[in-house]
Amino acid sequence: MKKLLGILGSVSLLVSTSATVVACDTNKRITEATLNDEILRSLLASVFGDRHAAAMDFGDIFNSGDIQTSLINIINRMIAQNNYFRATNNLYDSLGLGKNSEEVAFKKYQDLNNSIATDKLYTDYTKSISGAATTQALDYSIRRQSYSLNAQDLKLEVDGKEETFQNVGVKLPDGKLWSIRNELSTTDYSESIPTAKVLSGSGFSLVDISAGTSSPKAIAGYDNLTGKEALKYRFKDWFENEIQSKIIENLLSISRQIPEAFRVAAGADNKKTAYFNRYSAIGKYSQTWNNSSTPWTSNIKMVWEFTYKNTNFGTVKTALDKLKVDQNSGVLAPGESIAKEIAAFHSGELESANLSEDGNDPYFSQPGFKGFISIKDGEIYGTNNLATDFTYKTSLVNASEPGVLSENGHLYFQGTKSDEISVVFVLPVYLIQLLEDYEIKREDDGEAVKLNLGPSIADPNQYEDVWNQEQNLKKHSKDIEDLNESLKQDMINQFHYIVSQNEDVLKESKTSLYSIYLDADDILYSGLWESISKYIKDEED
Numbered sequence: 145m146k147k148l149l150g151i152l153g154s155v156s157l158l159v160s161t162s163a164t165v166v167a168c169d170t171n172k173r174i175t176e177a178t179l180n181d182e183i184l185r186s187l188l189a190s191v192f193g194d195r196h197a198a199a200m201d202f203g204d205i206f207n208s209g210d211i212q213t214s215l216i217n218i219i220n221r222m223i224a225q226n227n228y229f230r231a232t233n234n235l236y237d238s239l240g241l242g243k244n245s246e247e248v249a250f251k252k253y254q255d256l257n258n259s260i261a262t263d264k265l266y267t268d269y270t271k272s273i274s275g276a277a278t279t280q281a282l283d284y285s286i287r288r289q290s291y292s293l294n295a296q297d298l299k300l301e302v303d304g305k306e307e308t309f310q311n312v313g314v315k316l317p318d319g320k321l322w323s324i325r326n327e328l329s330t331t332d333y334s335e336s337i338p339t340a341k342v343l344s345g346s347g348f349s350l351v352d353i354s355a356g357t358s359s360p361k362a363i364a365g366y367d368n369l370t371g372k373e374a375l376k377y378r379f380k381d382w383f384e385n386e387i388q389s390k391i392i393e394n395l396l397s398i399s400r401q402i403p404e405a406f407r408v409a410a411g412a413d414n415k416k417t418a419y420f421n422r423y424s425a426i427g428k429y430s431q432t433w434n435n436s437s438t439p440w441t442s443n444i445k446m447v448w449e450f451t452y453k454n455t456n457f458g459t460v461k462t463a464l465d466k467l468k469v470d471q472n473s474g475v476l477a478p479g480e481s482i483a484k485e486i487a488a489f490h491s492g493e494l495e496s497a498n499l500s501e502d503g504n505d506p507y508f509s510q511p512g513f514k515g516f517i518s519i520k521d522g523e524i525y526g527t528n529n530l531a532t533d534f535t536y537k538t539s540l541v542n543a544s545e546p547g548v549l550s551e552n553g554h555l556y557f558q559g560t561k562s563d564e565i566s567v568v569f570v571l572p573v574y575l576i577q578l579l580e581d582y583e584i585k586r587e588d589d590g591e592a593v594k595l596n597l598g599p600s601i602a603d604p605n606q607y608e609d610v611w612n613q614e615q616n617l618k619k620h621s622k623d624i625e626d627l628n629e630s631l632k633q634d635m636i637n638q639f640h641y642i643v644s645q646n647e648d649v650l651k652e653s654k655t656s657l658y659s660i661y662l663d664a665d666d667i668l669y670s671g672l673w674e675s676i677s678k679y680i681k682d683e684e685d
Contacts, residue, residue, distance in 0.1 A: 271503030317347030
């Protein structure tokens with residue numbers, strides 16, 4: 145694998161156009177080149193095997209016009225996939241679970257990629273149909289950029305066999321084909337798109353429209369998709385080229401972060417078991433873990449904001465007074481749901497008066513979602529949609545319990561404009577709560593090992609015990625508790641994605657993985673060498 149990846153940076157992949165050669169310590173490296181697509185795909189075949197190889201869709205990252213970026217992205221994707229397969233299998237094997245097949249591991253890697261990217265697509269789409277005067281369904285802007293609507297040449301498993309469909313559309317729960325004006329025909333001005341409420345549910349289905357949209361054929365096994373699942377088929381072209389292609393570098397880091405979140409050591413009966421590693425990247429950057437009576441704090445928070453003209457202040461204040469929160473601190477009452485409080489607040493007159501054009505969150509389907517926000521040393525990470533001059537940064541940093549952000553005893557802030565006010569809901573999410581009853585599961589046969597929320601056999605439940613102490617009880621979230629296993633895993637994936645944005649984490653991951661998978665002597669293109677050489681350590685380092 146190391147040698148094959150090295151070939152990506154070698155002259156065998158490059159057709160030099162005006163090969164200016166520069167001297168280096170160990171090699172002569174060319175400075176101008178173009179990408180030889182055919183040789184590259186042959187290399188991929190030798191790396192992944194025929195099943196995944198030459199037909200792999202690289203979307204926008206496969207671009208001869210910017211060879212340096214293209215090579216880095218391709219190398220990052222190949223290392224991320226291979227390291228995910230290697231590192232997770234090492235974890236499974238050390239726990240006595242055996243190993244996943246390459247096919248299963250590849251699918252799990254794709255599931256991880258889809259999970260992170262789908263959350264963004266969901267929020268982007270619900271923002272586009274928010275109903276504000278300046279918004280229009282994402283379908284239209286995607287079509288204007290010449291991306292395909294619906295999925296083209298889509299491979300699906302049907303009745304245990306893989307089939308390829310030339311054109312696959314999405315049916316809405318009401319039975320209508322998801323479409324916009326002039327999509328079905330140049331004379332059809334009708335529009336059938338889901339509302340945010342419909343998109344938060346299920347009942348979507350895939351249909352074969354290869355023979356035309358007038359007689360769509362149902363595709364067996366794809367007749368009850370969620371709205372989130374349906375989105376990635378409706379916008380497959382955009383999804384792969386404009387969302388997934390932008391997170392390749394993050395996936396490189398995540399492939400290292402995931403297995404390092406666990407520590408394998410002796411458990412009961414001296415059998416190997418798993419303990420959560422609080423010193424891993426996701427552990428260190430997501431929350432505090434102190435063992436004293438000091439309350440814990442979360443570094444990752446879900447944020448929703450609603451903005452109104454000052455003339456609506458009386459209505460806003462009346463709605464705030466009805467919320468089940470402390471009217472000074474804004475802290476949510478124990479056992480209450482932040483999602484229900486948001487829904488109660490954003491209703492009636494305030495729903496139409498809201499100036500925010502933000503989409504819905506992908507977990508509780510509440511509008512006004514600003515993203516998963518993490519602030520460290522003044523830098524903002526996460527799926528951030530905050531205004532550059534947002535006025536509640538200090539309150540957001542200090543928030544450690546669910547509720548409404550407060551300032552000087554009132555539950556609203558001046559907006560980014562002087563004639564506006566903002567109300568901000570916050571849910572600090574604690575990784576410890578997402579990991580309750582977590583299992584490390586090998587997908588090939590479903591064997592699993594329950595994760596211990598403690599450091600070792602001497603105190604296997606230490607973190608869980610501290611989490612349930614008095615000082616941390618108000619931080620427990622009913623909304624997080626009620627999420628199903630799949631959504632909790634999706635949110636853990638989001639945590640990994642946010643942590644991977646941290647410069648220190650990303651640098652450490654690149655240094656480790658490039659040094660493992662790349663040989664400096666094989667990198668003959670100077671542009672690529674300049675970009676990655678600082679991360680490659682030799683054996684003497």
